[in-house]
Amino acid sequence: MEDQRLTGTEADTAAEGRMIITDRAIGDIVGWTVLECYGVVGMASPNLRRGVAALLSRDRLHQGIRVEQDHDQLRVKLYIIVEYGLNVAEVAGNVRSQVAYNVERMVGRPVTALQIYVQGVRVGE
Secondary structure, three states: OOOOOOOHHHHHHHOOOOOOOOHHHHHHHHHHHHHOOOOEEEEEOOOOEOOEOOEOOHHHHHHHEEEEEOOOOEEEEEEEEEEOOOOHHHHHHHHHHHHHHHHHHHHOOOOOEEEEEEEEEEOOO
C-alpha cells in the first residue's frame, strides 16, 4: 500500500490561497479598541455640523473610522471625542498605541498610517 501523506513542500502548495480581510472587519477591531481606551467618550462623525461633532452610537461606529488598504499599506483615520479635563495628546497617544497593537495582533499587518482627529471634548458619562 502506498503512503498518501504529503511532504513539507507538497503540504505548503496544497494549502495555498489568499486571506482577504475587509475594511469593515478592520473597522470593527479599531472601533471596539478605541472605545476601550481611557479618556475616549466615543466616536464622532467626520463631518462637523455647525462646528459641533455628533457623538455616534455603538451601532454606528463605522462612520467615525476610515480604513484604506493597498498591497502593503494599511491606513486608518479615526474621529473621536475625548473626555473633558484630560490631556488630549496623552489620550490620542494611548489610542494610537492600542489600535496599532490590536490590529497587528489580530490582522497580522502593521498599521502604516494612523491619523486621529479629535472632533470634540465632552464631559464623560
